[in-house]
Amino acid sequence: MTSTAELAQRYRAVFPSWLGPLHGENPISIDHGDGGYVWDLEGNRYLDFFGGVLTTMIGHNQPDVTAAVQAQAAKVMHSSTLYLNEEMVALAEEIAAVSGIPDARVFFTASGSEANDTALLLATSYRRSNQVLAMRNSYHGRSFTTQAITSHSSWRSSSISGLDVTFVQGGYRLRSPFRDLDDDAYTQACCGDLEQILDMTSAGGAGSGVACLIAEPIQGVGGFATPPDGFFGQMHKILEGRDILFISDEVQTGWGRTGEHFWGYQAHGVTPDMLTFAKGVGNGVGLAGVVARAEVMDTIKVTSFSTFGGNPLAAAAGRATLKHVLDHDLQGNALRMGERFRRRLDPLIADVAWIAEVRGRGLMIAIETVQDDSLHPDPAKAVAVADGCKERGLLVGKGGLYGNVVRIAPMLNVSESEIDEAVDIIAATVAAIG
Template identity: 45%
Template sequence: MITSKPSRTVPSPPPTARPTTDGEAGPDTLLARHRRVMPGWVTPYYDRPLALTHGSGRHVTDDEGHTYLDFFAGILTNSLGYDLPEFREALQRQLATGLTHTSTLYLIEAQVRLAERLAALSGIPDPAVFLVNSGTEANDTALMAALCRAGNNHVIALRDGYHGRSLATTAVTGLPGWRPSPYSPLRVTLADNGAAGTGRTRTETDDERAVRAVHAALESEGAAALIVEPVQGLGGFHTPPSALLRRYEELVRDGGGVLISDEVQTAWGRTGQRWWGYELHGLRPDALTFAKGIAGGLPMGGVIADRTLLDSLPGKSISTFGGNPLSCTAALVTLDVIRDRDLLRNADEVGSLLLARLRALQEREPHLEAARGHGLMLAVDLVEPGTGRAAPATARAFVSACRDLGLLIGMGGPEGNCLRIAPPLTVTNEEARAAATALEQAAAATRPAG
């Protein structure tokens, strides 16, 4: 479905991807310039990386004029899609004032109004709100407050979790490939995330063993915090078992620690019918961290926490750009649109349609396994038929085949074999059906021989 304008149909059969080698990237192409000035670890998708130039609705257009249905939403960030009139007009009104930044040395009306809205939505008694620019900063802030409150640097985190790219947040990240530094300011215990693993079935014995391991880690010294993603994002949209998370929460609380729910990917209705991912599990978080979809693509993150927890920081702190008028305006209109268009319900309904199609596809295709998800946070794994071993190369081929069909999706998982599907919350049933058709065609195109 590569077109010159947005299309709601996916043709068949899929076109053949044009093989590209590095040699085809001349010295003045955008890819060549990117490689000259960016670190080597900043790696775009695809052999021919996309350069996107325009967006409308749930579609994006690249610099060659090809249009794609976007089902990854800037890594779950463009929650409203693209070029929504209410969003654009609200930003234009703020820009017309001439104030895009004032700093927290002054009162910012949009910041206070947003903090009031977030506090009311949080479910945390007597909350305080601190606004920053990213999920990494948000998690750093919550961890720092927890450590200052507890007087120790022991943190319980989950295997396959991802919490950011700073020194502290990489330390609590449970994906080895995303922990680039051997240095850490924290003592971290990585707890079992409840995933069965390839070719295994999870049992109660596994859960009991996991709980005993956390209990043993807490015996010598309690933990300042337990930090969890209600649905693990980069870890492949895996949902840890609710009962296991509640056991961990109880153990950490008994030792005087707090629960930090990392909602960077799960907040704002992404999981369907609920504002927060923690509501999937019946948890009682002391702090919520958020970013990504809150401001429709503008930089915004923050912490909502029990006031006594955030006030545990003994010194002063500010965020120069956190809570700037432009990003706060974007966040306020994003929350308005999610509420006024009932996008929590839409995420649930459209997500159910997509998940049903994924599960039906899995039944027909031997190289697809473990279709799963909540709302518009869906995934399926690519495996070798017969052995069930992870097939990351097939996953990459699948994502490229989807691109050739005009559909953008993501990858992830601890073994790199997971397809991540997360369109904007404004996605329609018709667009979901078109995407499902493209996924079916990509599955046929990547089906192993024999």
């Protein structure tokens, strides 16, 4: 039988140098999973609180999803959007219905990067402009276009782009020049920054030529940076007056993960012109897409399609996942379990000098590590937390501009006992680091 060490050797020999597994020289293999747990090739069990980067959303080998995929695989696995397929059409109807966008149209893609790429194509075509606004500390994907709107130097592989991008102040409050302001004042300061940028940098004056603002309601790779409620609603008032579209990147916040809302944008009293989704919607099967109001979606006048987007197999997984989330009120569970996690963890690590902040919402929780009693990032501590948790049987992720943020994202149907197990492991890990 192949060992984890042997597999790691083969991994490094065949993949590019810039593709590296978590945990550096001691990665884990994932052989199989069940519910909230996975097992490696040696049979070691881990509680999975990262879900393949928030993608296995309702548990490994989830019976409803597994049955739907198996049934569809026995019929037909692929047809593309050029052919009619009931699973694809039905999923589009269901996503349009829960999107909150009026007169919604849906276009399926195979990944979040491609979904955001498509949203930018729509916005720039609709507004006939290549000028785009994005948020500082943002991450929107790995494709050539989405790299241009990624304000995250450790994840940005190229500055070459046909887009004219300007980055505005956003939700990463800890390192913002406005961090000492209260919620309302912070929001107004960021809105003031937005207005000044529009007045100073947009061709045609006063933002008249800007196509869109794209934003994550809670920044994912950016370390679950969370703005005050209503933040994007106030920004939207400025955008709306200048006919600038608002795109909500819901790749990580969608499907109830924040607990309080089904979509992240709903915390802000605004309805976006477009939203993008990916990751958890297929519970591990590649499925993503864009929802836009018809006027914006129909701006494309040539024939276009997606080869893999919305294929019957992915659509069947998506329908089963969405139904399970809604039927079992997993949004409500995300709220309750997120509160339980914070209620138990916060007192245990409140006095740790190298933890600057615990933040997030629902089942998006982050711990930012710094050098003692400062804001100077300490990525080594984040690595120590992630590795220490792994050694104790818990998988968490990393992120943040400086690689100094531990990202924690349990399954939406996580149980109380799993929450308690994870908190105990994190607390023991933090105590061992000292």
